[in-house]
Amino acid sequence: MGDISGAIYTTLEVLIAVACCLGNVLVIWAVRASGCLKQPAFCFVVSLAVADFLVGAVAILMAVVVDRKVWTSFHGCLLMSCVVMVLIQSSVLSLLAIAVDRHLRVHIPLRYKRIITQRHSWAMVLACWLVAVVLGFIPMVGWYNHQTLAMMDNSTTIVCQFVSVMDFSYLVYFNFFGFTPLPLLVMLALYAHIFHSIHKRLREKQARSADSHAYFAKERRLAKSLLLVLVLFAACWLPLCLMNCVAFFSKPEDIPQAILYGGILLTHANSAVNPVVYAFKVPKIHQAYLQVYRKCLWGRNMQDWQGADSNNPTSGELIHTKI
Template structure:
């Protein structure tokens, strides 16, 4: 009788034979995991809130490019605010929210991921037009078009993920092996489709666009240097513009490289011809590495965007509380 009680104490649902065992970690290891992951979650939320508030508050930052960055920051904020806390809670706990909530959790997770990728594609396209066709940039890339593209990103991501996870939505919990578990298994075919449309095609497009951007930027820089003596004033302004555009392009390029590093481990099973298993009941390295990208994006903005550093300074010095702060010169 005592043995049965001890065995039941280690189960999510002690009175059910189909119950999962409670996830367990050594006390010290569990505390370190909690502290580390909680810190990442808090930093992710704080930094992305700063990006969102900066772009929303200062009128000078209401540009088409920053609208795309705002959309990316929103998706990153949702990762830190919704996805990371759930994974932290269930490091040492069973899943008691039911199969429907479990499935919805993964749908939201995948929607955010797809939207982030789509935003990066749009950002690379924005830089491509800005550098390769600067004269027509103001007419081709407008706030209205940027808003439409952002809305389409989110809407298409929702429909795409619902279609991809349709089997799990029709039969929640189909991948769970026992009660108290929250697992979604993406079969090989669906995994390959996801790999192609959410990873390979977008990243290929981004790399091609950035390659074209750098080739054009280098040729323009050489042309400017060769004529700088004849038209020094005009060319000086042009060099300033091109340096600004190149800096933005390099920054977004770094964002893409970081994205590749963070998401490659997650897509490895599909590349290896295996099913992709995602489990919310333990802190899987590939899942957290993918989510860690949402913490790195605003860090990159902090180091490489002068307007972001200036806006943070105004926020922390409470200058934003002054009348007319929305019209402050940030750029």
């Protein structure tokens, strides 16, 4: 039964990894093609898409390696586990940056473009990743599972497992309680304030121009889309975080393997869901997606036409005559 569940888990991980990579590459291309990179909010969207892409290309691969019980050095396994933590922190910080950016755009619309330039937004993206690297690699400098290392004796390798090398006090007290619920609560408070302010300003239509009304209506639509991304992130990550709490305060064995697999798959699936949200909820990215589809469809039709033309030398003349 364990082998079957492991095989199903690995298959689903591979499918999610492919969806993560393809979907987020398309998001990055769509933002660039639509010219949205000039807008600070979309710089943070690209940062989040890069983190999601790396989840598919790197984190899921490492998760599968760990599940297959591969033998590695202790610090090699710890390094792989820390990379996963970096991607988690970069996603949280990118979502926080998006919320702060939306808040500033609504509350200081006239000064926003002067204060938040493209260079400033990319500097904030870089800062988010640097902070994520520092927070994610803290276990490498000593906050790891010393008990596993002590039990190795003269052995130089161990069966690489996340729970074997990571200290649960780091996962629960530092990563979860310190850098997951608090940022999520701050983001929810910012979005609540954003919607309250927009609703208040939209009710003052008589005192505002049509352009001002359209501006705030547009900001409300985009804020709703980005809030959905935040809610999905929380819904996908909180179950696994709660499992870590259970494992820390009781025993890791108390969590059934199938439920643990489900929690891990849910966190990885979140990185594949975001491109779908952008496709349906963000008009500029939706339009860029349609352009890609039309180009692919047009290219395929051209190839079919050229193939028919090569098989029948007179087909081109017949079509020309009909036209």
